[in-house]
Each structure stands twice: as structure tokens, then as C-alpha cells.
Amino acid sequence: QSVLTQTPSVSGAPGQRVTISCSGDSSNVGSGNDVNWYHHVPGRAPKLLISYNSHRPAGVSDRFSGSKSGSSAVLAISGLQAEDEGFFYCQCYDSRLSGWVFGGGTQVTVL
Amino acid sequence: QVHLQESGPGLLRPSETLSLSCHVLNSPIDTDYYYAWIRKAPGKGLEWLGSFHPTGTVYYNLSLRSRITMSTDMSKDEVYLTLTSVTAADTATYFCARQFSSSGDLDYWGQGILVSVSS
Numbered sequence: 001q002s003v004l005t006q007t008p009s010v011s012g013a014p015g016q017r018v019t020i021s022c023s024g025d026s027s028n029v030g031s032g033n034d035v036n037w038y039h040h041v042p043g044r045a046p047k048l049l050i051s052y053n054s055h056r057p058a059g060v061s062d063r064f065s066g067s068k069s070g071s072s073a074v075l076a077i078s079g080l081q082a083e084d085e086g087f088f089y090c091q092c093y094d095s096r097l098s099g100w101v102f103g104g105g106t107q108v109t110v111l
Numbered sequence: 112q113v114h115l116q117e118s119g120p121g122l123l124r125p126s127e128t129l130s131l132s133c134h135v136l137n138s139p140i141d142t143d144y145y146y147a148w149i150r151k152a153p154g155k156g157l158e159w160l161g162s163f164h165p166t167g168t169v170y171y172n173l174s175l176r177s178r179i180t181m182s183t184d185m186s187k188d189e190v191y192l193t194l195t196s197v198t199a200a201d202t203a204t205y206f207c208a209r210q211f212s213s214s215g216d217l218d219y220w221g222q223g224i225l226v227s228v229s230s
Contacts, residue, residue: 002156036216038157045206045223046149046157051216089157093215099170100147100215105156 004103011109012080020106022073022090030071033093037075041086113138115221129194133207145210146190150203
């Protein structure tokens with residue numbers, strides 16, 4: 001069990017908007033540590049989508065957006081596309097564990 | 112474009128030591144970054160293993176603390192992972208990644224190397 005809790009799966013039709021939550025506590029997300037988000041398609045390298053809670057690195061589609069409030073963070077995907085299928089992970093530093101942790105991952109399915 | 116490439120054995124026996132290398136291409140190992148190892152076991156999510164800074168600062172996953180070592184050879188632009196006393200539970204695809212010191216985000220990843228532990 002990860003210290004960062006994510007909904008195991010979400011699905012949506014092409015074009016829809018879906019959100020993925022990442023819930024932590026006062027030793028990680030809630031202590032002001034930045035949340036980063038990744039997209040992983042099995043067999044490929046994970047890809048950074050969001051850093052610093054809401055910053056999109058160059059080259060990342062503006063369909064992806066991130067936010068953080070308190071001990072939770074949210075990744076929103078708008079205009080869902082078939083290529084968005086895969087697993088999405090949040091990541092944050094945890095001061096109690098003195099290291100970084102990933103959420104358990106959310107599998108996104110495009111219907 | 113920064114490129115990371117993992118190398119090492121694909122098959123180990125239980126109790127052996129896993130040694131992996133990560134070659135950082137097109138960018139010298141930089142003190143603005145950590146270099147991290149992450150793994151993905153079958154049916155499980157991403158697991159952070161450790162992060163190594165070229166100055167020697169290192170963070171390890173506490174669950175692996177007694178078995179893991181990370182190091183670097185900056186003259187070769189390589190980062191290394193050693194994991195002792197492997198078991199079947201260490202079977203996974205192992206990734207190396209460059210990690211920005213400030214936010215901890217992993218901006219460039221290798222393609223990963225599958226390591227199987229089996230007798």
C-alpha cells in the first residue's frame with residue numbers, strides 16, 4: 001500500500017474530461033512538497049506530465065492539468081484520446097520516509 | 112536530448128547480487144540533478160528505489176535500505192545500482208531517470224531493463 005492513494009481505475013469516452021486524485025498526508029503532499037505526475041504505457045518509459053503540482057513541461061499537451069489543495073492533488077485530462085490509455089502515477093517527497101514515493105497508479109481506459 | 116540507457120544481466124538466481132548501469136548520453140552528469148532508480152514489478156505500480164546526487168548525497172527506499180547501493184562514475188557519465196540477496200520479489204523492469212533536485216520530478220527516463228530472478 002502506497003502512502004499516496006489513487007483511485008485504481010477511471011474510464012471515459014473520447015473527448016470527455018476525467019480526473020485522477022492523489023491523496024496523501026501531512027508528511028508528503030500536505031507538508032507543501034511538490035506533486036509530479038507521470039503517464040506510463042506498459043513496455044515504454046514513463047513520461048513526466050506535470051511537475052511542481054501544476055507545471056506542464058515543454059512538449060506536454062495542454063489537455064493535461066494539475067492542481068493541489070491541502071493533502072490532495074488532482075490530474076485532469078480533457079479531450080480524452082485513445083493514446084491517453086495507460087497508467088498514471090503521482091509522486092511526491094515524503095519526509096517521514098526520507099524519500100520519494102509514488103501513488104499506487106490509476107489505470108485509464110478510453111471507452 | 113538527454114538519453115539514459117540501462118544495462119545489466121536479465122536473469123539472476125535467488126541470493127545473487129543485481130548490478131545495473133545507467134549511461135547518461137548527450138548530457139554530462141550534472142549537480143543540478145539527482146539520478147534515480149525506479150522499478151515496475153509485474154502487476155504492481157512504480158516503486159522508487161533510490162536517488163543519488165553526484166556530490167554523494169543519497170536517498171534510499173527504506174524497505175531496501177540494507178540491500179541497496181547507488182554510486183556514480185562521473186568520468187563515464189554512468190550511474191550504478193547494486194541490490195544484494197535478490198529474491199523473486201525483485202523481478203521487475205528497472206528504470207533509471209534524471210531527477211530535478213528542486214521538485215524531485217523525473218524528467219528523462221531510460222527505456223528500462225527487465226530483470227528476472229528465478230532458480
